[in-house]
């Protein structure tokens with residue numbers, strides 16, 4: 001019998017919610033560096049100005065926790081002494097609590113309300129926003145003394161182990177550590193990072209949401225990860241020092257090509273090339289060479305489409321559609337793939353015209369509404385008392 005009890009509608013005693021802690025927990029975009037984080041590579045994400053908002057209060061109980069999602073109009077309660085897996089979103093919450101308990105942090109009963117501006121399952125990482133926001137809020141509510149990197153790591157672990165999604169560290173890192181008006185450039189092996197000013201001049205970052213959710217195809221994500229790990233194991237037989245694709249050069253990959261299946265070779269080629277593109281993108285952005293950066297975005301998409309095979313027809317349609325538009329400098333699918341959003345670097349004064357054109361075209365092609373979001377680089381998790 002499950003000890004997790006779900007309920008519909010806001011509980012009566014949540015109606016006048018006197019919160020002790022509030023947390024603004026952002027979603028994230030990734031400019032370039034897709035599927036590189038779990039290969040110890042490089043990424044260029046940032047938190048955005050679309051967030052999940054949390055309110056927390058202690059509820060006087062030793063062990064009763066109650067969470068309510070305004071997005072879903074539902075909540076659930078669980079017992080700190082009887083941690084077990086639930087279903088769907090429950091696991092992001094209980095997973096984080098479980099990690100805190102495993103770290104021997106003392107929690108007691110709490111209530112929490114969340115309200116979100118983030119589309120779910122669209123590649124803006126509502127999941128990381130949920131995990132890091134919860135961890136950050138409980139850290140403040142119970143004065144657990146965790147630093148931001150600890151919060152990032154335990155949130156990722158919760159998603160890996162409790163949800164069963166083998167994501168890398170990028171999403172949680174971006175959601176928690178970002179700086180307003182900057183892009184993170186993160187080395188996912190050493191966790192060293194620097195900030196690049198998000199100066200897009202006459203351009204903006206426009207997200208186009210296919211409204212095709214990737215959530216049912218997470219196994220595609222995990223299997224891509226498996227392909228990379230399998231390739232590394234094969235290369236390790238001759239080169240034991242190779243711990244991940246980060247240690248594989250283009251030359252070594254060519255040398256090992258015959259040991260790998262065609263599919264493994266394509267996956268690895270993509271990852272090596274994408275890491276190189278991140279380095280080049282960082283330089284291009286620092287130097288204000290937006291057209292150059294845009295070309296790298298297109299190349300990233302091509303690799304994701306043909307070598308890594310994580311795109312889908314809706315994403316490809318949107319990227320293709322932008323190709324002959326001179327006012328769009330670059331476009332690519334963003335996030336794990338199989339749906340979600342494209343990210344587009346587009347001249348600001350062309351956004352409205354472009355949307356008027358692309359929305360009906362997308363609707364006609366797929367019978368699905370296309371949503372758009374202007375994403376601005378924003379601060380990582382903000383905890384307020």
Ligand code: ADP
Pocket residue numbers: 052069070071072088089090092114115116119120121122123124125126127128130214215335
């Ligand atoms: P993404 O992170 O790209 O949005 P994921 O599939 O990784 O997509 O995570 C989405 C999941 O996170 C949802 O299916 C749900 O379980 C949880 N989630 C996201 N936002 C909310 C919310 N506002 N309320 C409750 N759960 C949420």
Ligand code: MG
Pocket residue numbers: 125126127128171
């Ligand atoms: Mg996610």
